[in-house]
Amino acid sequence: MIVSLIFTSFHMQYQHLSTLIEMMASSVIFAWNRIRSDGLALPVLLHTFVSTPGSTVALLRLSVFQTPFILLVW
Structure with missing residues (x-):
């Protein structure tokens, strides 16, 4: 639980309680899979x-908003 x-x-960049x-x-699922698989590959893959x-x-979203408008119209 501490992990x-x-x-x-x-x-903590996420601010909504539901997201946290x-x-x-x-993270509980990742930790459980880490223990069960005795390795990091499965938790990393799940992440x-x-x-x-x-x-x-x-x-x-980033690429659309940073693209000049003329390219969007083209």
Whole structure:
């Protein structure tokens, strides 16, 4: 549980309580898989699966808003 609290504290850029609760639940799942698999590959892979959709959306938003308007019309 302490490791999950530390994991959640590393993600304090999120400000909504529901997001922090989701982070805590995810970290418990990651820790359980770390213990069960006796390795880091599975938790890292799970973290990648959880992070990829949000990162993709953020990058797409960033690239659309930083693209000059003329290129969007083109």
